[in-house]
Amino acid sequence: MAFTLAAPCEYREEIRKSRFIALAAPADSPQAAQAFIAAHGDRAASHNCWAWKCGAQYRFSDDGEPGGSAGRPILAAIEGQDCDQVAVLVIRWYGGIQLGTGGLARAYGGSAAKCLQGGECIALVERLPAQCHVPFAELARIRARLAEWQVSIESETFDADGALLQLALPAERFAELGQRLSDLGRGQIQLVRRD
Template identity: 70%
Template sequence: MTFTLAAPCEHHETIRKSRFLAKAAPVASPDEAQAFIQAVSDLSATHNCWAWKIGNQYRFSDDGEPGGTAGRPMLTAIEGQDCDQVVVVVIRWFGGIQLGTGGLARAYGGSAAKCLQSGTRVALVRRDRYACHCRFAELTLLKARLGEHDALIESETFDAEGAELVVALPPEQHVHLQQILADISRGRAELRALDAGQTSVS
């Protein structure tokens, strides 16, 4: 199972006189990740290294540390903690003692991992998106059953007869909800697949 963070968290430690402050947060888009990086980076620090992962998208930066010693180990830490939709920034104040490439990788990767471990995690569930049209009389009945199938209403647009719903539900619940919708609407309404594979917080 994959997790994201329920809220921002941080972890700090001193390694051979260098101070490391790791900050992590849940993010839903690359723009959110970059905004968090800009918001928490400390210009007085020696380095502000970061990594984020959102589904198949990811980026990282060594911010002046030797190549591969900061951003990549932090991304590995995100994956190692089974996390997704998160950003981690590790801020370093150099303490005068060189850590070497292996020491840097352990420090950045370790700080990122400990930060993610310290936060409150929530499970991410893959949900596919479907649209359906319900008449007013059917709408209340359908909404009462959605929770049983871990389905979320993303939007509802009302018209003269009822509402067009966009719902997101786990793939294994599609057949069950389709049957409920058919029963409620006496076979008139059906789930129409939209773009699949959205991952959302459980």
């Protein structure tokens, strides 16, 4: 099972006079991950190394450190903590003592891992795409219930009779939620899977 962070977290340490600050945050898309990195990088620092993972997509950067000594160890820390939909930025202020590529990999990967370990993790639930058409008379009530059931509304398209809701819902609850919607709408609301 994969996990993400409930909220951003931070870890600081000094290694042979170099200061490291690891910042991690949930990121549900590559764009959100890149935005987090852009917003939290420090131009005054020696290096802003980072990695993110969103499902099958991932990226990392060594930001001037020797190849493979920073970004890849940060990504390895993300994967080692069974994290997904997470961005990690490790900022380094050089302290004058060379760490070597092995020392850099341990410093960056270790800071990232300790940051993720210190954060509050929540399990990622597999979400299933679905849709249903809701009459106008039921729309406000159905929206409130969907929020209670942890179903997110991705989009709404209105027509003369109501709204077509594009939803993302916990996969293991599809049948249960379909029945609840049908009951609430007195048989008028049918939950359908979409591709």
